[in-house]
Amino acid sequence: MKKATLKDIANLAQVSVATVSYVLNNVSTQTIPEETRCRVLEASKELQYIPNLAARSLVMQKTGLIGILVNRANNEGYWKKFRYAALIEYLERNLTERGYHVVLSSIDASAPRLDIISERKLDGVFLIDVRSDTFHHISRLFSVGVPLIVIDSLIDDSLFYKVVDDYEQLLTKHITTPTSSNHYLIVDDFNNIELVSSIKKVSALAIEDIHVMSNEQELRLFLNRQKGRSGIIINEYISVLAAKYTDPSTLTVICNAGCPDIVPTQAKLFTYGEQKYEVTLELMLKLMNNPLSGSSNKYIKIQAE
């Protein structure tokens, strides 16, 4: 009933553990006669051998584990809770497909502990919506040399790649045209306040026309003050809430949670979706193959669709 090991196979097949390892891993530098190869393979099948990846990791210095670390605060609104569900699902599914295993871990936004990266010897890390004021904790990780991609966070740092939606392009070119600037804007409440500030700024709207999401009550109060105006909302889940208090046809929704389907039908919408996920994934795969492959510009800006 005990799990079979290389040793068990070696015993059964009457060879050494080394040989078993060679066969099972198809080591190209070794030439094994078909006869022994078969004996080993058969024994391994009979014993239902499954390798122990912890042991392998120890010697290989590679774990095959990729971390997705999401900054979370207590009692988040559901729009925050679901904001990264689609991204996580995409990354996980594609990484799993490629033979990696994904470790999902929420980290306390106000006191991030990233020990998991070293403890588990993660081969790569996605760090999502991180506060920049806590980011210095992380800089020492670079010495560890782990490929790390920061998502949805503006950070003053030149070491790590950062994938971030290009709200500027969207807000200035497509939405707030000079001729129709009588808008209000509802901004998603990212943990990374620099991102929030940046969005506020590029919107070129007055302070009183901008609301940063906090809770339903505040949202309602803000919307009540905007009667008759049209609005831009970042995060489709927030738009669902907003539709309770204002006419959806006056809304333009910027979908950053990968679920445009829930946007009220009368609203106009833009989405950051699949494409963002693809870019993020490809970047990670590239970084893991060649940790030093680095362009000087570490910001990857995603265009909306």
Added chain:
Amino acid sequence: MKKATLKDIANLAQVSVATVSYVLNNVSTQTIPEETRCRVLEASKELQYIPNLAARSLVMQKTGLIGILVNRANNEGYWKKFRYAALIEYLERNLTERGYHVVLSSIDASAPRLDIISERKLDGVFLIDVRSDTFHHISRLFSVGVPLIVIDSLIDDSLFYKVVDDYEQLLTKHITTPTSSNHYLIVDDFNNIELVSSIKKVSALAIEDIHVMSNEQELRLFLNRQKGRSGIIINEYISVLAAKYTDPSTLTVICNAGCPDIVPTQAKLFTYGEQKYEVTLELMLKLMNNPLSGSSNKYIKIQAE
């Protein structure tokens, strides 16, 4: 630049690795004088020591890894994609809080490979929405003795615990009362068809009054045939879609995705939520402490709120 190990600390503190291990793990059977304890602690701090959990796992035969395995098919509707986002978030957050690390892995619903459980030596496993016709692959895992909880799946098996929403109680007691049975029902498309069948059956509705979700087009056609009737919908994301084609005030929504907030405001709703998650988590914690703690009834039925 290289990661520090116990040996490095031992060298620096002028003690043996054993002593270092004792100190760092607060081994109660050993009595260490304050003086050496400090030396070790200091050295460990200076070298920024972080334990290698792969090595520890190897000797302890415990990895501290919990798997959340979600059956997924290709090209799923977004209602399926988001169905377990809240559950996963809850389990992950609470498990992480307790010092475990969560491995998230989608497995191909039509050809599940559960090697990950043995490979990674997971200490516990949640298996979500699994097809029963592929479940026999799994039975041998019990010999491994891994605590495994099956979620949202009716399975003919007496070994594993199964957490499942009690649709029967809800449908018979609360919704389809004898006096108002002129309903239609839209059922979420679980991979576990036994669950779908069971829901159909307990609803006591005629075949033509039941629609199993497949895609938006089919949903629309079905709803067009139900003009003027009231309907019950399982899965709040599907209800959003349905609201495009029918009057939301005629709908009763059973929320199984943890996001009742998106349900159209005019609709009536029931939810399976937090409570389900708590029960699932507690069961796992219990099972991990005492793998043999088993009541004979392996079905845990969750009541709606």
Added chain:
DNA sequence: TTGAAAGCGCTAACAC
């Protein structure tokens, strides 16, 4: 072509 053996970093039994 095969195998003995060193060692990845850690724990714990046992000797001193």
Added chain:
DNA sequence: GTGTTAGCGCTTTCAA
């Protein structure tokens, strides 16, 4: 009290 040492299961060098 502290250190020595035997593993945990695996890969890989080097010798046979």
